[in-house]
Amino acid sequence: MLLETERIAYEQVSGRVSSGELLQLVIAHEQFAWLHRISEVVVQVDEMLEADEPISLDNFQKLIADVRTLIVPLETGNTFERKYYNALQSEPAAVLAHAEISRLLMSKVEE
Numbered sequence: 001m002l003l004e005t006e007r008i009a010y011e012q013v014s015g016r017v018s019s020g021e022l023l024q025l026v027i028a029h030e031q032f033a034w035l036h037r038i039s040e041v042v043v044q045v046d047e048m049l050e051a052d053e054p055i056s057l058d059n060f061q062k063l064i065a066d067v068r069t070l071i072v073p074l075e076t077g078n079t080f081e082r083k084y085y086n087a088l089q090s091e092p093a094a095v096l097a098h099a100e101i102s103r104l105l106m107s108k109v110e111e
Contacts, residue, residue, distance in 0.1 A: 001091065001093055001097055002038065002087050003035060005090060006031065006032055034084075037070060045063070064105055067105060068105050071102070073085035073088050
């Protein structure tokens with residue numbers, strides 16, 4: 001969803017891009033660099049789920065805390081916070097997804 005918002009913004013200035021071109025932009029273009037933090041979290045979750053040993057409660061709680069800290073939209077914050085804020089201002093689906101993830105992140109973790 002955030003990627004699609006950024007893709008649209010990019011295409012408005014530079015013209016349409018293919019999926020392969022988009023992948024290269026996400027990897028190397030400055031406009032998409034702010035999304036790397038989210039990608040890193042996704043990779044971290046994948047690694048936890050694929051690990052041979054069970055996820056420890058401490059590691060899970062740290063991941064939740066890291067994500068809670070990450071997804072704070074601020075108009076005057078750092079680059080990620082500003083871009084995230086702007087995405088929420090322009091994309092209703094992003095607002096709904098943010099509300100859902102925020103709700104899940106506030107849920108009590110059962111041991």
